[in-house]
Amino acid sequence: MSARRHEPVEIVTIGGGMTASVLASQILPDTSVRMVSLEQGPAQWTYPDFAHNHDSLRYNNRFAMMQDLSRTSWTWRPNADAPTLPFRQYGSFHPGQGLGGSMVHWTALTWRFLPDHFRFRSVNVERYGADRIPEEMDARDWPVTYEELEPYYDKVEYDIGVSGLAGNLGGRIVEGGNPFEGPRRRPYPNPPLAPMAFGELFTEASRDLGLHPFPTPAGILSRGWTDPYGNTRAGCLYCGFCTRYGCEVGAKASPLTTWLPPALATGRYEVRTRCRALEIETADDGRATGVRYVDARGTEHFQPAEIVVCAAFTLENVRMLLLSRGGAHPDGIGNDRGMVGRNYTYQLDQAPAKGLWEGRKFNFYMGNGCTNAQVWDFNADNFDHSDVDFVGGARIQCEGGQREPISSSDQLLDGLLNDGARQWGAAWKAELGRSWDSVGHLEIEGESPAYHGNFMDLDPTYKDEWGLPMLRITFDWRENERNLYRYVAARCGEIVQAMGADRTDVTEELAPYRIDEYQSTHPNGGAIMGFSPGDSVTNSYGQVWDTPNVFVTGAALFPQNPGANPTGTVGALAMRTAEAIRDRYLAAPGELL
Amino acid sequence: MTADPTAAQPHELSRRSLLKTLPIVGGAAALAACTPTDTGRRAPQDVSAPERSPGLPHETPAPGRYRFLTEEEARTLEAAVARIAPGDEADPGAVQMGVATYIDGKLADHEAFAEPTYHRGPFAEGYDTDPGEVPADAVPVATDQLYRYGHQDRLTPQETYRRGLAALDRYAQTRFGTLFADLPTDRQDEILVVLDDHLSRSEQAEETSVGASGDSGGAVEEAGGQQIVTPPDVLDQAEDVFGDVHPGNFFATLRTDTIEGMFADPLYGGNVGMAGWALVGWPAAQRSYSPAEMLHGTRKTPQPMHDLPAMNPDRPGGGRPAIEQHQHGVTRP
Ligand code: SF4
Numbered sequence: 052m053s054a055r056r057h058e059p060v061e062i063v064t065i066g067g068g069m070t071a072s073v074l075a076s077q078i079l080p081d082t083s084v085r086m087v088s089l090e091q092g093p094a095q096w097t098y099p100d101f102a103h104n105h106d107s108l109r110y111n112n113r114f115a116m117m118q119d120l121s122r123t124s125w126t127w128r129p130n131a132d133a134p135t136l137p138f139r140q141y142g143s144f145h146p147g148q149g150l151g152g153s154m155v156h157w158t159a160l161t162w163r164f165l166p167d168h169f170r171f172r173s174v175n176v177e178r179y180g181a182d183r184i185p186e187e188m189d190a191r192d193w194p195v196t197y198e199e200l201e202p203y204y205d206k207v208e209y210d211i212g213v214s215g216l217a218g219n220l221g222g223r224i225v226e227g228g229n230p231f232e233g234p235r236r237r238p239y240p241n242p243p244l245a246p247m248a249f250g251e252l253f254t255e256a257s258r259d260l261g262l263h264p265f266p267t268p269a270g271i272l273s274r275g276w277t278d279p280y281g282n283t284r285a286g287c288l289y290c291g292f293c294t295r296y297g298c299e300v301g302a303k304a305s306p307l308t309t310w311l312p313p314a315l316a317t318g319r320y321e322v323r324t325r326c327r328a329l330e331i332e333t334a335d336d337g338r339a340t341g342v343r344y345v346d347a348r349g350t351e352h353f354q355p356a357e358i359v360v361c362a363a364f365t366l367e368n369v370r371m372l373l374l375s376r377g378g379a380h381p382d383g384i385g386n387d388r389g390m391v392g393r394n395y396t397y398q399l400d401q402a403p404a405k406g407l408w409e410g411r412k413f414n415f416y417m418g419n420g421c422t423n424a425q426v427w428d429f430n431a432d433n434f435d436h437s438d439v440d441f442v443g444g445a446r447i448q449c450e451g452g453q454r455e456p457i458s459s460s461d462q463l464l465d466g467l468l469n470d471g472a473r474q475w476g477a478a479w480k481a482e483l484g485r486s487w488d489s490v491g492h493l494e495i496e497g498e499s500p501a502y503h504g505n506f507m508d509l510d511p512t513y514k515d516e517w518g519l520p521m522l523r524i525t526f527d528w529r530e531n532e533r534n535l536y537r538y539v540a541a542r543c544g545e546i547v548q549a550m551g552a553d554r555t556d557v558t559e560e561l562a563p564y565r566i567d568e569y570q571s572t573h574p575n576g577g578a579i580m581g582f583s584p585g586d587s588v589t590n591s592y593g594q595v596w597d598t599p600n601v602f603v604t605g606a607a608l609f610p611q612n613p614g615a616n617p618t619g620t621v622g623a624l625a626m627r628t629a630e631a632i633r634d635r636y637l638a639a640p641g642e643l644l
Numbered sequence: 645m646t647a648d649p650t651a652a653q654p655h656e657l658s659r660r661s662l663l664k665t666l667p668i669v670g671g672a673a674a675l676a677a678c679t680p681t682d683t684g685r686r687a688p689q690d691v692s693a694p695e696r697s698p699g700l701p702h703e704t705p706a707p708g709r710y711r712f713l714t715e716e717e718a719r720t721l722e723a724a725v726a727r728i729a730p731g732d733e734a735d736p737g738a739v740q741m742g743v744a745t746y747i748d749g750k751l752a753d754h755e756a757f758a759e760p761t762y763h764r765g766p767f768a769e770g771y772d773t774d775p776g777e778v779p780a781d782a783v784p785v786a787t788d789q790l791y792r793y794g795h796q797d798r799l800t801p802q803e804t805y806r807r808g809l810a811a812l813d814r815y816a817q818t819r820f821g822t823l824f825a826d827l828p829t830d831r832q833d834e835i836l837v838v839l840d841d842h843l844s845r846s847e848q849a850e851e852t853s854v855g856a857s858g859d860s861g862g863a864v865e866e867a868g869g870q871q872i873v874t875p876p877d878v879l880d881q882a883e884d885v886f887g888d889v890h891p892g893n894f895f896a897t898l899r900t901d902t903i904e905g906m907f908a909d910p911l912y913g914g915n916v917g918m919a920g921w922a923l924v925g926w927p928a929a930q931r932s933y934s935p936a937e938m939l940h941g942t943r944k945t946p947q948p949m950h951d952l953p954a955m956n957p958d959r960p961g962g963g964r965p966a967i968e969q970h971q972h973g974v975t976r977p
Pocket of ligand 1: 271286287289290294296301303419
């Protein structure tokens with residue numbers, strides 16, 4: 052094939068999103084390295100692209116920021132014996148496209164995982180015995196500890212200007228913060244976002260129940276802020292059009308606000324937009340030589356590089372490894388022991404309880420997804436699991452803001468209408484008019500452990516626009532999640548009662564997984580990091596065991612998924628990888644130990 | 645109101661002084677908007693993110709002038725959405741809000757789908773007991789599992805409406821001997837209840853199953869589901885009459901599109917007079933709310949999206965303009 056061959060560079064990344072911009076901003080300024088990123092979506096900037104994007108139909112309901120499913124999608128089946136069908140429209144998750152990637156439209160909850168999360172297997176075995184881990188579960192420790200990652204978490208938080216209240220300063224528990232978090236070296240750079248009325252109600256009620264509510268830490272500025280790179284950013288306007296939109300003032304952190312400016316200022320970073328990677332090419336000795344890709348006009352290109360980084364969304368990273376089957380890698384890069392695609396995990400994001408407060412207005416349409424409060428009393432091993440029938444836990448949060456009527460009206464009144472009235476007709480419409488701003492939800496985000504039966508591979512049937520197989524996801528909830536859900540849903544029921552709702556509805560049991568309902572954009576795993584080549588795809592730097600000049604960044608590396616949004620940890624891991632490449636790999640290419 | 649976003653607020657935009665570089669954008673409209681003015685600065689850019697699809701409507705739909713639907717189809721559609729969100733002049737519902745015009749615009753503007761949709765085969769076909777019933781070119785899926793896969797329809801929305809509205813009339817004829825729009829409202833409701841129950845039945849997998857249907861006292865409420873009052877044989881009959889349109893999914897489409905037409909910006913043809921926003925008390929697109937407003941409410945009133953000034957990058961504090969606008973190094977081969 053006569054692909055147009057480009058000048059070689061040191062680093063090429065598949066994807067022009069968060070982790071690519073982290074690598075570029077950390078590696079390029081103090082070196083002479085040249086880096087190219089291939090981005091499937093368009094260029095986009097705070098101005099003019101987000102200057103007038105408060106169109107909830109276009110962005111929230113027609114998914115203008117997301118990958119174009121008409122060209123490529125994913126397929127799913129609940130188990131290996133069930134039929135497979137494609138995700139034909141958006142539901143379960145929303146990977147974005149365009150410069151900056153999914154971190155442009157994110158909700159911006161910014162967590163550190165807990166020290167226990169990194170020792171998931173050990174913690175449960177030590178405290179409850181090895182037989183507490185179900186046989187079907189592949190519970191793991193991470194090859195990196197909280198203490199090792201702490202400096203990188205700190206760096207990410209100060210780069211993006213996280214707004215929050217510390218709960219554990221160097222081992223000292225701080226009133227009002229998350230008392231369960233690992234020790235941090237210093238407070239968050241900015242105070243918490245302004246609270247909303249529903250969050251105040253939740254905070255009071257959960258405190259009365261003996262829980263420990265705290266304001267959600269956000270990658271959104273609560274005040275004007277100049278970051279370490281000299282980017283000056285405005286504080287949040289609480290505009291109410293946040294998740295699934297780009298922020299029109301740059302208050303919500305993204306690669307556009309933070310890492311792209313210093314990276315592009317070097318003059319040695321190029322992002323090629325509307326370019327889709329087809330394959331990582333390899334030499335006879337198995338090393339990667341660069342990336343073959345196609346541009347918007349259908350012209351093929353080849354970008355030679357010394358290092359190839361899979362820096363796209365989790366699912367595309369896994370697919371790229373599987374699609375790259377050069378001579379030495381008949382089953383794909385990183386897959387010499389059949390590990391690519393394993394440990395696919397998701398997240399138990401549900402809204403188990405809701406209430407209707409008659410005559411009360413909460414202004415849910417203001418603010419954003421982080422102007423709320425939450426409790427971590429039932430997350431991870433923060434509570435005694437001796438007498439429960441599951442491992443792991445979930446965080447519980449009250450609904451935040453950014454409600455808009457198109458998406459919210461669909462299910463808002465489910466379970467709340469009197470006398471079995473239907474979710475349409477005069478009674479529905481009248482109640483919607485009365486109570487649109489009076490119904491609030493309690494939401495959970497729970498752990499998703501890995502199972503031998505949940506995995507990804509290449510779909511044998513469905514192809515994308517370029518004739519390449521799409522990625523097939525085999526996934527369903529299992530006993531541990533159903534038991535965990537039942538327990539946490541009951542806690543949500545208690546809190547919503549304590550909040551004094553006039554009418555409540557609690558969904559007590561976890562329904563089977565379905566792909567048409569949005570849960571979270573946190574599909575994880577598939578190229579997990581581990582301790583040795585036999586048990587994982589990469590080492591703790593995301594360096595692929597069987598092809599050491601290929602790196603993977605992002606949540607594909609997570610051995611299993613804790614009950615917390617991944618972005619903070621994705622950023623910390625990328626910072627650590629960037630440092631290792633810059634300070635060690637470039638001088639002496641080879642396996643990073 | 646204007647359908648042309650580039651025309652919005654020229655005075656607001658011409659104050660910008662930081663714009664040094666042209667963005668690389670596609671689309672003639674955007675390029676045309678980027679011509680230098682006589683001051684040497686750049687004219688307003690297209691702030692509608694033209695490279696993003698779906699875009700804005702091709703034209704602002706006009707009430708009563710249908711571009712895709714026939715008069716007959718529009719009459720049936722109006723009758724149906726009138727039952728989903730009933731209203732009158734004093735308390736506007738779907739008809740008064742122009743929901744049918746909205747739906748017509750959506751169908752006319754998008755030959756295929758208004759949202760990104762993977763539409764390559766093979767497509768799914770449900771079976772009750774034997775996967776062998778399903779044609780060889782389809783993927784057999786147990787009928788009670790199909791809902792878990794979400795949208796799997798072979799039909800485009802245009803086809804769904806064309807056939808679905810005809811099926812609604814056929815079904816009205818079968819049940820009551822007349823077209824849907826000519827039935828009294830309680831009869832229309834009876835028909836929509838059947839479709840709604842058909843939807844509920846198709847979303848109840850193994851555990852709850854159809855055992856609860858027909859027994860209005862004992863129906864199980866599962867995951868926000870509602871009681872099924874229609875006997876199974878009536879649901880089966882509806883399925884037969886509807887043919888290749890899934891009655892429950894067609895109802896779900898009608899309801900979803902009604903909600904969109906009630907609450908989307910008037911630019912899209914529905915929400916006439918912003919009556920949908922008034923119904924729920926939403927001030928719609930605003931630039932900002934204060935912390936005090938978040939706790940205590942606001943006096944802000946709704947306005948159409950394009951009456952809102954575009955956010956511009958002139959802001960105090962110095963700093964690099966870098967974070968806001970096009971940078972060298974981002975290319976499109
Ligand atoms: S809510 Fe705040 S952070 Fe989110 S888009 Fe609006 S101004 Fe930006």
